Amino acid sequence: MAPLSQQMQQLSETCSHCSLRYLCLPDHLDSHDLEKLERLVDSGAPVLAETELFAQGEGLTHIYAVRNGSAKTVRIDEEGFEQILGFYYPGDILGFDGFADQHHHCSAVALETSHFCRIPVDQLDALVDELPSLRQRLVRLMSQVLSEDGRMMLTLGRKDSEGRISSLLLGLSRRRALRGMPASSVPLNMKRADLANFLSMRLETVSRVLTRLQRAGVIKVSQNRVDILDRDALRERSSRGAWVADQS
Amino acid sequence: MAPLSQQMQQLSETCSHCSLRYLCLPDHLDSHDLEKLERLVDSGAPVLAETELFAQGEGLTHIYAVRNGSAKTVRIDEEGFEQILGFYYPGDILGFDGFADQHHHCSAVALETSHFCRIPVDQLDALVDELPSLRQRLVRLMSQVLSEDGRMMLTLGRKDSEGRISSLLLGLSRRRALRGMPASSVPLNMKRADLANFLSMRLETVSRVLTRLQRAGVIKVSQNRVDILDRDALRERSSRGAWVADQS
DNA sequence: CGTTGTTTTGACTTTATTCAAGCATGGTGG
DNA sequence: CCACCATGCTTGAATAAAGTCAAAACAACG
Incomplete structure (x- = not known):
């Protein structure tokens, strides 16, 4: 049971008022650009524990930001082995790996009852062409993940x-x-x-x-x-x- | 000793005539866009074996494409442990992890005498704003790396x-x-x-x-x-x- | 309460590491 | 041209770490 105050702040409907904006996509965007991004974001229904947010192989239609709760990403490789790739907490983005070929390369599953912000990829794509600041932010976030992965490989290997x-x-x-x-x-x-x-x-x-x-x-x-x-x-x-x- | 024909084709000066264009950045760019990209590319002097192309911590000024030869990327983590993150062959791009904070998070070292295409990041950045096709290509390449990393984590771990x-x-x-x-x-x-x-x-x-x-x-x-x-x-x-x- | 699912503990085995030595290869200078 | 050294690679025997299988403890839930 999270304290009420925390639920309140995290459930704020707009990015501008979200307590996680400095971790999440909105960081470094000015209020004008942020407003445009905000209009894309759809905060859907709660996702129950063990429920899939998206499935490996599925077409990439949205990327997701954890609003509250938590999730894991799982990948089943060619040989049928299942590997958890990461755990995700409020402000983290899910779905970046899908940009390669417009299909998800892993599944995302909620660890507990959680809320996510859904962002349609086609609209995001268009907005990215329009807002250099958003493009930069996206690239940075992806690059951050790359860097994290490096750290993880080190942990696993050594x-x-x-x-x-x-x-x-x-x-x-x-x-x-x-x-x-x-x-x-x-x-x-x-x-x-x-x-x-x-x-x-x-x-x-x-x-x-x-x-x-x-x-x-x-x-x-x-x-x-x-x-x-x-x-x-x-x-x-x-x-x-x-x-x-x-x-x- | 690589056969002469191979050296010839790989040393071709322009992206449009490069035998690796379908693996490398130029893929999916039309000839007009490609020409603009081409103008950024600088094919420098040969890099000798064991020589650093860029160093961890250094500011991100260029990204590199392997033209011929091969390279490895090495990361030294906070605790001083050294980990090789990958091996790179003609057409592969080096330096993506630097976009996070404009600094390289790993070093790149040539495995043998090799040639690389150097692309200045600031100019690339400007061009990316101009050419949606290039932006998409970049995002795809980065996303591909993410996907590869996932595979590697599986190999290492399991x-x-x-x-x-x-x-x-x-x-x-x-x-x-x-x-x-x-x-x-x-x-x-x-x-x-x-x-x-x-x-x-x-x-x-x-x-x-x-x-x-x-x-x-x-x-x-x-x-x-x-x-x-x-x-x-x-x-x-x-x-x-x-x-x-x-x-x- | 009993049933189910999850976590902990125990005894034994497998696997990779460690430490130490030997073998190739390639370059240098006598 | 060959002996010699440096470097990198292979092999062997002993050790330590994590995996396997099996069973018991614990929680959660109806």
């Missing part, structure tokens, strides 16, 4: 199980801080299996690492929430777990 | 050493096919340590897997070249090595 969990927790915490929410109490809206899939570990290992970290007094685990008790120790573990590559 | 090597070899082979080069003979321009770093394995493991695959008659390894003898077997191993995630 850290042991403890390093991965620690990195993930710090990452989620940081993203909460960006949104002005308490950063030391991180809700885990997803199942352990989701975490395991995302971090490429088995869920048993996720569980073991979480209890190990708890026993070490670094975090406190309770159901769907992790409290960070010793941030420095967590940071230390997130990098200690990484190994140094051979020199080329 | 495949064992044999699966990773097999996937890499198939990937390199596919990219050669796209460029009209013999796909069954894949040159490994990079060192084993680079491969190991990229795939997040130790170089000893890379070595062991290559010999294992060779003993199984799937490939033939010679110095800096791998011949694919049994593509189906390689494909089989590239997916066999992957494990199935727990259901969420």
Whole structure:
């Protein structure tokens, strides 16, 4: 249950009044341009947990911004393997990967009952041609994702199980801080299996690492929430777990 | 030693006559738009092996297209760990990750003596505002990279050493096919340590897997070249090595 | 309460890493 | 022209980490 005040601010209908505008598409747009963007945005009905927002392979008609709640993106590759690509929180954009060929390359699924802003791609496209500031903003956001992906590949490739969990927790915490929410109490809206899939570990290992970290007094685990008790120790573990590559 | 004909075609000065135009930025541009793009492109001096094209942290002034030769991108993260993010071949674009904040988030290094097309970002930016077709092309290319990254995360996270090597070899082979080069003979321009770093394995493991695959008659390894003898077997191993995630 | 789904814990096995040594290759200078 | 060194690659034996399978604990929900 989110506090009422938070629900109120997040449900504000217009971008200009949205508490997330500095994270989301509107950032760096002047009020005139913002108004035009605003007219495209449609805030639809609530999306229930486990419901698909869009499906892999589907044509790209809209991109989405998380208004409140959370989501994950899942990709099933040619060989039939399922991989969670990311978790998304208020202000994050879903659907960028579809610009390549106008089709979604992953599915998006709500982790809990959530609200999303829907933006029709064709209209966005037209507006982008009109507003250089919006184009720049879009390119920056996409580029940011690229940069994030690089970081993730590093985590997956080079850290042991403890390093991965620690990195993930710090990452989620940081993203909460960006949104002005308490950063030391991180809700885990997803199942352990989701975490395991995302971090490429088995869920048993996720569980073991979480209890190990708890026993070490670094975090406190309770159901769907992790409290960070010793941030420095967590940071230390997130990098200690990484190994140094051979020199080329 | 590349055959002369290949050198000739790749060194063609204009995009319109470049054999790589359908892979590279020019694709989908009409001749009028292409001409304008062409004027921005500067084909500089050859870049020697191990030389940096641009450095992480540096301001984004140009993006680069590989004209001939090859390159790798390397990122050093906050914790000082070095990770190779990708290998690049003729027609590939380097520098997209810099659009986020006008600074490069990785370094680019030539793997061998190579030529690159340099495109000044400020001029490109202006041209993008002018030409919707170019904007669309750029967005598509970036989106493609995003999609590729997703695939890579899957490989890193979910495949064992044999699966990773097999996937890499198939990937390199596919990219050669796209460029009209013999796909069954894949040159490994990079060192084993680079491969190991990229795939997040130790170089000893890379070595062991290559010999294992060779003993199984799937490939033939010679110095800096791998011949694919049994593509189906390689494909089989590239997916066999992957494990199935727990259901969420 | 009992049923179902999720998470934790335990014992055992597999896999890749580590450390250490040996083998090729290619370039340099005697 | 060949011995020698540097660099990069391969191989081997021991170790540590994470995966597997199986079962028990815990929560949530009707």
